[in-house]
Amino acid sequence: xxxxxxxxxxxxxxxxxxxxxxxxxxxxxxxxxxxxxxxxxxxxxxxxxxxxxxxxxxxxxxxxxxxxxxxxxxxxxxxxxxxxxxxxxxxxxxxxxxxxxxxxxxxxxxxxxxxxxxxxxxxxxxxxxxxxxxxxxxxxxxxxxxxxxxxxxxxxxxxxxxxxxxxxxxxxxxxxxxxxxxxxxxxxxxxxxxxxxxxxxxxxxxxxxxxxxxxxxxxxxxxxxxxxxxxxxxxxxxxxxxxxxxxxxxxx
Amino acid sequence: xxxxxxxxxxxxxxxxxxxxxxxxxxxxxxxxxxxxxxxxxxxxxxxxxxxxxxxxxxxxxxxxxxxxxxxxxxxxxxxxxxxxxxxxxxxxxxxxxxxxxxxxxxxxxxxxxxxxxxxxxxxxxxxxxxxxxxxxxxxxxxxxxxxxxxxxxxxxxxxxxxxxxxxxxxxxxxxxxxxxxxxxxxxxxxxxxxxxxxxxxxxxxxxxxxxxxxxxxxxxxxxxxxxxxxxxxxxxxxxxxxxxxxxxxxxxxxxxxxxxxxxxxxxxxxxxxxxxxxxxxxxxxxxxxxxxxxxxxxxxxxxxxxxxxxxxxxxxxxxxxxxxxxxxxxxxxxxxxxxxxxxxxxxxxxxxxxxxxxxxxxxxxxxxxxxxxxxxxxxxxxxxxxxxxxxxxxxxxxxxxxxxxxxxxxxxxxxxxxxxxxxxxxxxxxxxxxxxxxxxxxxxxxxxxxxxxxxxxxxxxxxxxxxxxxxxxxxxxxxxxxxxxxxxxxxxxxxxxxxxxxxxxxxxxxxxxxxxxxxxxxxxxxxxxxxxxxxxxxxxxxxxxxxxxxxxxxxxxxxxxxxxxxxxxxxxxxxxxxxxxxxxxxxxxxxxxxxxxxxxxxxxxxxxxxxxxxxxxxxxxxxxxxxxxxxxxxxxxxxxxxxxxxxxxxxx
Ligand SMILES: Cc1cc2nc3c(=O)[nH]c(=O)nc-3n(C[C@H](O)[C@H](O)[C@H](O)COP(=O)(O)OP(=O)(O)OC[C@H]3O[C@@H](n4cnc5c(N)ncnc54)[C@H](O)[C@@H]3O)c2cc1C
Ligand code: SF4
Ligand code: FES
Numbered sequence: 001x002x003x004x005x006x007x008x009x010x011x012x013x014x015x016x017x018x019x020x021x022x023x024x025x026x027x028x029x030x031x032x033x034x035x036x037x038x039x040x041x042x043x044x045x046x047x048x049x050x051x052x053x054x055x056x057x058x059x060x061x062x063x064x065x066x067x068x069x070x071x072x073x074x075x076x077x078x079x080x081x082x083x084x085x086x087x088x089x090x091x092x093x094x095x096x097x098x099x100x101x102x103x104x105x106x107x108x109x110x111x112x113x114x115x116x117x118x119x120x121x122x123x124x125x126x127x128x129x130x131x132x133x134x135x136x137x138x139x140x141x142x143x144x145x146x147x148x149x150x151x152x153x154x155x156x157x158x159x160x161x162x163x164x165x166x167x168x169x170x171x172x173x174x175x176x177x178x179x180x181x182x183x184x185x186x187x188x189x190x191x192x193x194x195x196x197x198x199x200x201x202x203x204x205x206x207x208x209x210x211x212x213x214x215x216x217x218x219x220x221x222x223x224x225x226x227x228x229x230x231x232x233x234x235x236x237x238x239x240x241x242x243x244x245x246x247x248x249x250x251x252x
Numbered sequence: 253x254x255x256x257x258x259x260x261x262x263x264x265x266x267x268x269x270x271x272x273x274x275x276x277x278x279x280x281x282x283x284x285x286x287x288x289x290x291x292x293x294x295x296x297x298x299x300x301x302x303x304x305x306x307x308x309x310x311x312x313x314x315x316x317x318x319x320x321x322x323x324x325x326x327x328x329x330x331x332x333x334x335x336x337x338x339x340x341x342x343x344x345x346x347x348x349x350x351x352x353x354x355x356x357x358x359x360x361x362x363x364x365x366x367x368x369x370x371x372x373x374x375x376x377x378x379x380x381x382x383x384x385x386x387x388x389x390x391x392x393x394x395x396x397x398x399x400x401x402x403x404x405x406x407x408x409x410x411x412x413x414x415x416x417x418x419x420x421x422x423x424x425x426x427x428x429x430x431x432x433x434x435x436x437x438x439x440x441x442x443x444x445x446x447x448x449x450x451x452x453x454x455x456x457x458x459x460x461x462x463x464x465x466x467x468x469x470x471x472x473x474x475x476x477x478x479x480x481x482x483x484x485x486x487x488x489x490x491x492x493x494x495x496x497x498x499x500x501x502x503x504x505x506x507x508x509x510x511x512x513x514x515x516x517x518x519x520x521x522x523x524x525x526x527x528x529x530x531x532x533x534x535x536x537x538x539x540x541x542x543x544x545x546x547x548x549x550x551x552x553x554x555x556x557x558x559x560x561x562x563x564x565x566x567x568x569x570x571x572x573x574x575x576x577x578x579x580x581x582x583x584x585x586x587x588x589x590x591x592x593x594x595x596x597x598x599x600x601x602x603x604x605x606x607x608x609x610x611x612x613x614x615x616x617x618x619x620x621x622x623x624x625x626x627x628x629x630x631x632x633x634x635x636x637x638x639x640x641x642x643x644x645x646x647x648x649x650x651x652x653x654x655x656x657x658x659x660x661x662x663x664x665x666x667x668x669x670x671x672x673x674x675x676x677x678x679x680x681x682x683x684x685x686x687x688x689x690x691x692x693x694x695x696x697x698x699x700x701x702x703x704x705x706x707x708x709x710x711x712x713x714x715x716x717x718x719x720x721x722x723x724x725x726x727x728x729x730x731x732x733x734x735x736x737x738x739x740x741x742x743x744x745x746x747x748x749x750x751x752x753x754x755x756x757x758x759x760x761x762x763x764x765x766x767x768x769x770x771x772x773x774x775x776x777x778x779x780x781x782x783x784x785x786x787x788x789x790x791x792x793x794x795x796x797x798x799x800x801x802x803x804x805x806x807x808x809x810x811x812x813x814x815x816x817x818x819x820x821x822x823x824x825x826x827x828x829x830x831x832x833x834x835x836x837x838x839x840x841x842x843x844x845x846x847x848x849x850x851x852x853x854x855x856x857x858x859x860x861x862x863x864x865x866x867x868x869x870x871x872x873x874x875x876x877x878x879x880x881x882x883x884x885x886x887x888x889x890x891x892x893x894x895x896x897x898x899x900x901x902x903x904x
Contacts, residue, residue, distance in 0.1 A: 043537055053808070062329055063329075064538045130438040134431035138313045139310040142384045152399070155395040156395075189390065
């Protein structure tokens with residue numbers, strides 16, 4: 001912690017509603033502590049706007065510790081900003097220089113329409129999950145937890161895939177607006193585990209079909225998603241998804 | 253034994269019989285609803301955290317029609333997602349002497365003998381089912397090389413009974429519940445209402461029959477009817493402004509039902525978590541928890557000499573330069589049996605005690621060290637990284653210091669609220685047809701919650717308890733047709749909500765919502781925090797009244813009340829936090845003893861431990877709303893310990 005203060009200029013996307021035209025507004029913000037988080041900096045901006053009796057910038061956030069996936073923001077051309085392996089809420093102002101101009105935009109993608117300012121609608125992800133992102137088991141209909149041993153390596157690998165926070169940065173980063181990384185993470189997690197394996201092919205097919213239906217683009221293996229994913233979800237998941245998907249096709 | 257305190261009419265509806273048989277007996281004799289009738293019954297569930305999501309999914313599976321609400325854009329983002337450390341269960345996989353009884357006993361003792369025995373026993377009883385259920389859903393719990401499930405130990409227990417998924421246990425459990433919920437959404441038995449906020453409960457003929465909720469995108473209020481309403485809205489820790497809770501966590505749903513007649517129990521029991529990242533400055537918006545699991549291996553210390561602490565604070569010395577013999581591992585010193593694993597309240601107070609005495613570190617002196625150099629030497633960096641890697645990364649990103657090389661700095665912060673809506677054995681509030689589950693209710697944790705027990709309680713309530721007990725109520729509702737939301741009760745409730753919003757929007761004063769909330773937070777931390785006295789609590793009541801007046805006369809909310817408005821959302825929540833703050837102080841004032849998270853400086857043993865007064869205070873305080881600006885009334889549910897011997901807690 002160093003307690004230094006910096007002055008910055010912000011170019012923020014403001015848009016009243018889904019159908020209205022948006023534009024960048026420029027704001028100057030002085031005396032930002034480098035120890036504060038990026039969202040705390042936006043709080044400061046909003047306090048300033050409110051003191052000028054203006055409406056604050058609307059953005060999504062909740063846990064502010066990188067786990068809920070609620071925060072988004074395209075900062076200086078990167079989903080979740082310039083730092084690696086973190087979400088916007090974990091980004092700190094020490095990553096920026098005194099006098100710097102910071103551009104802040106919403107996720108821009110066909111699958112995520114803008115609601116207002118920096119807030120977008122990501123219900124499409126919920127719909128994809130509803131199409132098959134689960135093991136079909138009812139409460140109470142289970143075996144003893146230790147009945148099926150699962151090698152540590154497999155459990156760890158499933159855990160890595162399960163780390164996806166559903167933020168949508170992968171979609172925002174992709175020039176095709178594809179949701180393949182998100183979908184593949186869930187498909188892989190469940191395909192790796194004996195509990196989820198049985199429905200693997202059906203699940204992959206249903207989730208991919210839903211993704212296509214909702215207007216997400218095709219995956220052309222650019223790898224942009226993996227590079228911007230705050231949780232290090234690997235594109236090897238996409239390869240596994242393709243295998244599951246092919247086996248589903250095969251069975252048809 | 254049915255605890256029926258005639259005078260105050262608090263009926264906990266605890267079934268007769270021996271402790272270990274109560275739940276089985278209850279289930280054997282309760283009323284059920286047959287499948288055809290289930291389809292005709294609507295249930296509103298407010299909240300999609302572990303409690304709400306598991307309840308909504310299970311009720312949907314059973315065939316009820318469920319309407320499930322949350323503030324976030326997706327059910328998966330509920331605050332439960334942030335839980336790190338783990339979930340308890342009495343599986344005894346480690347063969348270290350665990351049992352249902354021991355988990356029950358530890359929870360009662362950890363709660364400082366202020367919880368209801370029968371509920372806690374049931375919680376311990378169903379804990380094992382939770383693990384089975386989650387594994388079946390594909391929750392990737394940590395495993396041993398042999399393929400069996402791994403465990404770690406947590407504060408307040410001498411056995412290893414905590415199941416975990418890296419440092420992301422809450423995330424994985426919630427995603428499990430969310431996937432079950434998604435499956436029901438697909439089937440159509442659950443309808444999801446995301447970005448909706450409940451603003452009032454609708455009561456018809458004395459029974460809960462619906463809610464008024466605000467669509468947070470359109471800004472419009474809407475009406476929803478049901479045969480029963482379940483509140484699973486989480487805790488009220490954000491009364492303190494700075495807490496480990498998510499920004500949207502709030503106590504509003506709870507206050508709405510309190511104002512409609514549900515008792516608010518033990519409001520003063522709030523938990524301060526010992527291992528959070530210290531405050532960095534004025535613009536701080538929340539505090540980040542470092543999981544308690546770190547205390548498994550990490551060792552807590554401050555310098556033995558004041559001059560060393562002083563030199564560290566001014567940057568002249570680094571912690572790594574302090575020699576082993578000059579470090580005071582004060583928890584190991586004071587509590588040799590439990591050491592760094594004492595319960596949270598004990599660890600928090602001990603940290604405050606050291607800092608107040610002038611041994612604190614960090615720029616503000618309000619921090620102690622959590623050191624991993626010894627485990628890194630003993631186990632190797634790889635093992636430490638495998639166990640805590642993501643937590644270390646989180647710390648590094650926030651503080652910009654590497655915990656592999658220099659000790660972490662930690663300080664206590666408000667984290668969890670044991671108090672909440674009073675519920676009976678069936679998890680029903682004092683309003684018929686209104687149930688309350690998860691952190692929002694008061695049950696199970698007494699005056700202090702043990703680590704890894706909130707996840708257990710949320711899922712126990714949602715998967716295994718409520719889906720049974722609510723049927724005992726709904727069985728009497730099968731001939732009640734669906735309600736029209738045109739009924740006058742809905743009209744009145746919606747009008748009330750609109751009036752409150754209009755009143756807020758009309759103030760057009762000078763203060764921002766956050767500035768007032770921060771002011772409330774400081775009052776809470778100073779006067780209703782870790783060490784309370786009669787004087788501080790009385791002062792808090794006066795101060796909160798002042799802030800409340802200022803709020804209602806000088807708050808400024810920009811924008812339109814009938815449009816999307818994030819400042820209005822915050823203002824509505826702050827109005828309720830102000831009421832909760834007042835209740836917390838009042839409750840703390842009446843409770844002239846120290847127990848668990850409620851520490852009154854006047855009541856402590858000669859060596860600074862909490863001093864309970866069982867003769868006078870072995871009860872649940874149940875606050876009853878009496879109208880705006882009226883003093884609430886306090887009713888008592890007496891606690892009778894039939895199956896445990898009540899003792900002074902001792903972790904030495
Ligand atoms: C950082 C952190 C770490 C933790 N780690 C652990 C741990 O390791 N082990 C453990 O056992 N416990 C842990 N806890 C505690 C535990 O996470 C919580 O107590 C528990 O998850 C609460 O679950 P819940 O379902 O009751 O509520 P929440 O998860 O808080 O969910 C509340 C839900 O209610 C909704 N809601 C609230 N108000 C309204 C309204 N008015 N209208 C509509 N919807 C509303 C929200 O949108 C949300 O969906 C931790 C807590 C924190 C803060
Ligand atoms: S795959 Fe990564 S970027 Fe995509 S939603 Fe999941 S966490 Fe976010
Ligand atoms: S606010 Fe939760 S991940 Fe950023």
